[in-house]
Amino acid sequence: MTVLEPFGARLRRAMDERGPLCVGIDPHAALLSAWGLNDDIDGLERFTRISVEALADTVAVVKPQSAFFERFGSRGVAVLERAVADLRAAGTLVVMDAKRGDIGSTMAAYAETFLHKDSPLFSDALTVSPYLxxxxxxxxxxxxxxxxxxxxxxxxxxxxxxxxxxxxxxxDGRNVGATMLAHLAEENAGETPMGSFGAVVGATLGDLSSYDLDINGPLLAPGIGAQGATPADLPAVFGAAARNVVPNVSRAVLKAGPSVGALREASVRFADEVRAAVASA
Structure with missing residues (x-):
């Protein structure tokens, strides 16, 4: 199996070159309708093609939400496979938002689905739930x-x-969230320029100074845009860890569709705003 350069190194370079931004591809029914598309496999394919055309080669990271493809069965998963392949071929990092979490051989099978290089759904990173x-x-x-x-x-x-x-x-007096951060810091110890094991930490949570966010790894931060947080909020929320934050924006960019140009403009604008906010931290 060909081994890639570690994800943390590839992510750091992509963030520096294209801006620290992750755009979600979330083809839920309301968004398909807003784009004038039917909530069916044809609508899903059209939505995904437009999103990939607009975002590939533009943003550092794209995060497809697996559930919105899986709901269409095998044909929906085939659309997701093609999107992953096309995004990665364009040099865009893909974070699969599947939030898998299980034990033993089942967890191993989920891992092989999204993290084995020979899998048609191989992604640069995967969201996982640690609550088992x-x-x-x-x-x-x-x-x-x-x-x-x-x-x-x-x-x-x-x-x-x-x-x-x-x-x-x-x-031991430490809460569960802090415990997860500590585990990730251990995974990333000694890695440069940063480790490959990140945390999902909401940008809407306010002052997080009581947590040690210095895990030497990326922090995927949902909540920018539709959930109310702005790029300007990042320094106050994440402090010194802001440079490793990858804000995730979905609806606030996708609402610019179905125009490819408008989607690109929205993603570039958000990336520039995040870059400026982080530089001032």
Whole structure:
């Protein structure tokens, strides 16, 4: 199996060259309708082709939401496979937003689906859920290392329901979210220019100075745009870790479609705003 340069190094270079931004591809029914498309496989294919044409070769990272493709069955997954291949061929990093989390051989199978170089859905990184215990992610961690891919582990998410688990305090006095960050710091120890194992940390959470966000890895930050956060908020939320933040924007960019040019302009504008905000941190 051909081993890629580690994801963390490839991501750092892409962020420096194209701007620190991840754009989501989320073809949900309301967005298809807003683009004048039917909520069917033809609409999905058209939406995806336009998104890939606009974003490939433009932004550092694209994050397809697997669920919106899976709902169309095998034909939807085929559209996702083509999008992943086309984006990666254009030099755009793909983070598959699948939030997989299980144990043993099942977790290993999920890892092989998205992190094995011979898989048609091979992605540069995968979002995963650690809430069957961080150790349950070991098959994904191991395969990511082997293939040069990365992981984004749910740590401090922007959805309000997440707090009941992520803010729960362990016997050692540290809460669950902080524990996940500590595990990731261990995974990334000694890696340069940064490690390949990142955390999902919401940009809408306000002051996070009580958390050690210096995990020597990327922080995927949902919440910019439709959820209310702005690029200017990043320094206050992430502090010294802001340089490693990859803000995720979906609806705020996708609403510019179906014009390819307008989508590109929106993504470039957000990337420039993020770059300026981080530079001032």
């Amino acid at each position: 215990g961080y150790g349950s992610l070991k098959p994904a961690v191991d395969l990511a290392r082997e293939s040069g891919a990365g992981l984004f582990v749910l740590a401090l998410t922007s959805n309000p329901e997440g707090g009941e688990v992520q803010h729960a305090v362990r016997a």
